[in-house]
Amino acid sequence: MLLFIIGLIILVVGGYLYGAFCEKVFGPDDRETPAVKLNDGVDFVVMKDWKNKLIELLNIAGTGPILGPIQGILFGPIAFLTIPIGCVLAGSLHDYFVGMISMRNGGAQVPKLVDKYMGSGMNKIYNVIIWILMLLTGVVFIYTPGDLIVNDMLGMDVNSNIIWVVYAIILLYYVVSTIFPIDQIIGRIYPVFGAILAASAVGIFIGIIRDGGASLYNITNTGLLFSTHPDGQRFIPVFFITVACGIMSGFHGSQATLISRTVQHEKQGRGVFYNMMIAEGFIAMVWAAGAMILFNRGTDITTGATAMVGIISRELMGTIGGFFAVAGVIVLPITSGDTAFRALRLMIAEQFHIDQKSASKRVGLSLVIFIPALLILFFAKSNANGFNLLWRYFGFTNQLVAVFALAMISVYLKTHGKNYWISLIPGLFYTFIVTSYIFHAPIGFGLESRLGLDPSSYVISYTLAAICVVLFYVLINNISKKRRNIIREADGI
Template identity: 40%
Template sequence: MISFLGAITALVLAYFFYGKFIERFFGADDNKITPAIRLEDGVDFIPMPTWKMFTIQFLNIAGLGPIFGAILGAMYGPMSYIWIVLGCIFMGTVHDYFSGMLSIRNNGASLPEIVGKYLGPAFQNFLRVFTVLLLIFVGVAFVTGPAGLLKDLTGGGMQWWLYGIFAYYLMATLLPINKIIGKIYPLFGAALLIMAVSIAGMMIFKSASGSFHLNEISFSQMTNMHANPGKNILYPMMFIVISCGAISGFHSTQSPMMARCMKKESYGRPVFYGAMIAEGIVAIIWATAAMNFFGGVNGLNSTMLSGHNPAWVVNEICNSWLGKVGAVFAIVGVIACPITTGDTAFRSARLTIADMFHFKQKSLKSRLIVSIPLFAVGFLLSQLEFSTIWKYLGLSNQILSMIMLWTAAMYLAKQGKNHLLLSIPACFMTAICFTYILVAPFNNGGIAIDTNIGYSIGIAIAFAAFGLFEHSIKKKIKTPKLNIR
């Protein structure tokens, strides 16, 4: 129990201390008029209360991520604890905070436009294509899963559930953000938090009463405990499997939505930084539950290898510990939450395309012009196998986080501030992403070269990226020359 409570305490303290430091370091200023006030349009730029923005942001970035990712990551053992806690505090939170605040400072701009401003047009054009594709894939991934579960629960046809969810997606994408998202997302966000807190409460209660044993972290367990370590390499694969809860590039595509609704810059810490801390806490809870419910990491691995998946694990834990209420939470967790992630992915894709072409979105006609082709592509992709779609999401997600970290580091450099706060995490994620491409098995999107060679090349690429970044700073940030006539 000490390990579990210690991890939760570290995340909570990080919000109050490191979060405050990050806020001051960035220079949040309530004297600046935010885009929500200055550009209010009744559709995407609408001022919202802080509590509502927090729950929407939390649900946007969370969904199934900190649950399924944490369960799969727990198969590697307690090393997942280290990554979730340290990754969340020093990487995920600053990534989310800077992506949201830089959007506020740039008129609520989407991620590719922010990247273009600080890293140049080449990165901007790459991100425009990459981000839209990632968002479509996320939307599609989170429609096929719930549609399949609904088919199993109701006995209805898979295709009809796809039609129904896509119809909902279209409405949520087109309508003003305060009509559907602003009304129902806080409820689902609260349900996701209550479910996690309830699971945590049951673990603590059962452990205190002696009916359940919570294993403590020990140094001897700081190894790869996965049942198939050869195909599931601790470094870098665990760092890709656990993204939500530690650091996730997808979050940087969602933050601009709330950046367009924020009335004061000081609200950025509870909304952007705070939502990521909350997601880290949810991830720790589910990683702990998964590692202990089946009697330990080995029990979890045996369960998963016997044909079960994270959705089954969620359902089993919720029903066993929370009864009928748990069954409701399980349905919310594995059906409603992914749907709410999918619709905001499509909404973000609409905003990204609109920003790309400077196409105002106030009129319904303008929103339809962008959305209809977007959903047509999404529906075609939904016919692919779910595993084909999901395979590349994890790596794409972390490539996006890597680029966002380099973007924020460049912003700090241009502001004359110490960029190491973000360039060091950017280096780390660069090493993770390139090493994964080199050493991961073919069926996981890698090219499967020798791990020792892959590690060396991945680290070398990270150092080279840092060198290029420093060189770029010297080129872009020059000492002003005297104008001599």
């Protein structure tokens, strides 16, 4: 319980202080924002500050900050420290600077920012990765809420035909929210979703406090901070791929750039972008603690994360409260899936210069997006290991995209004569995480296993990852030198 409380203090106090520091580094001013200057009544629309905050939170908080921490707590109470520290120093920083840099560039999506600050070569690579991530995110956020609705709310088999009816309803909502102006659908329905989300998170938190720490201790009693993972997985890098959204997520960049088009004043950015990621960190902490309590009360540690959602909700909030908690978890992916598809539409439109003021062009582009999404969903549902494969690639791609964003932020800060180390250090760390993971993991190169070494050994993967970290640092410096004058002239410095 003590580590949990310390973690919350780090999250709140650290978030307040470091958020103020990040704001000072960026330097928001009174210039016109894209919402005011480029208002088109569709994607560029001035919305109230509280509504921007709520939409940003619901956009970024999918099932990641719930399912990830439930699995991540199996590594031990260390999660109560790494989640808030990572959220303050990396995740919130990432979201804030992406949102603010986008605002300074006419509400540009991340691919356009990568092109401007890192060059067309990097942009081509990034575009492929981010478009794949948006598709995977949208599909994951049809699959997971659909299964939760059928299993936990309707009490039916997720493999029955009813699941496709539920998927169709969710997809229909995504189509509507993707096509219509942001303030007409998302801006109106999200306050209701936000109330459900708040009730579920606060309810689980109250259940944890009521437990009084009696069940909040190391699951395997193997030490103060670490537990022996049931699958023998390494804390580094697997923990940071598993928890992902509760600490940092590349997907968030695509959502921050959406809201950068609806913020009226630059000085509202800290509350909208940085603080809402802190709120997501709180959600992650709460569900990690709830999972630890249930595991220590005897719940099988091999129970799937999705199944744990219902168990935690009912145990800590009772039948009725548990129903609303599950509803809150269902809300999260739905309110991320709709904007994932919306962001993908805008990215493709921006890349190929497709005017989005025309309703017919928005519909046509949306159809292009949803067809492959349906094919991926069908594969994930019809293949026994389909969803597991989908989720692993989603997690890895999510963090890889964040590395690109941190690199872009570092180049922006360095070329503007600002403290670029605040983004470069997290960028170097996550470069090590994603490269060591993909070099070692079975879904990647599986180097140790293929070379006949002990599968638990990370010697080669760690070595190659360290080389990639050095190359990342060299790359940032070279790009900054080559593009310094171009960027400074374009930004009017």
